[in-house]
Amino acid sequence: MKWNLRLAAAQRGIWKASELQRMLAERGLSISAGKMSGLWSGQPASIKLDDLDVICAVLGCGVADVLIPEPDKVTRPAAEQTPQQAAVGAMIVVAPRRRDGRSLPPA
Numbered sequence: 001m002k003w004n005l006r007l008a009a010a011q012r013g014i015w016k017a018s019e020l021q022r023m024l025a026e027r028g029l030s031i032s033a034g035k036m037s038g039l040w041s042g043q044p045a046s047i048k049l050d051d052l053d054v055i056c057a058v059l060g061c062g063v064a065d066v067l068i069p070e071p072d073k074v075t076r077p078a079a080e081q082t083p084q085q086a087a088v089g090a091m092i093v094v095a096p097r098r099r100d101g102r103s104l105p106p107a
Helices: 005-010 017-026 033-041 049-059 083-090
Strands: none
Touching: 005 033, 005 049, 005 083, 017 033
């Protein structure tokens, strides 16, 4: 899934995280500055469904406007792959991540 909060907010004339944070607080969802920063500019690892409801209510949008499916990123089970696809899938190199979630530069 791709997190699309910033674009969904911009399409509704909300350009600053602090503005959205204030609007969410008016609806009963208090978010810390750090968490708001992560929601605004990052890709959250998880979000409560109740929080997502409030975000969608404030933005006047649906979940599909905030979360965009990326089915191509999902790997198929080995039984559905051809031998060539399985060999390519086995060779995928994943860059290690720093603690802040960013990839390390290539060696």
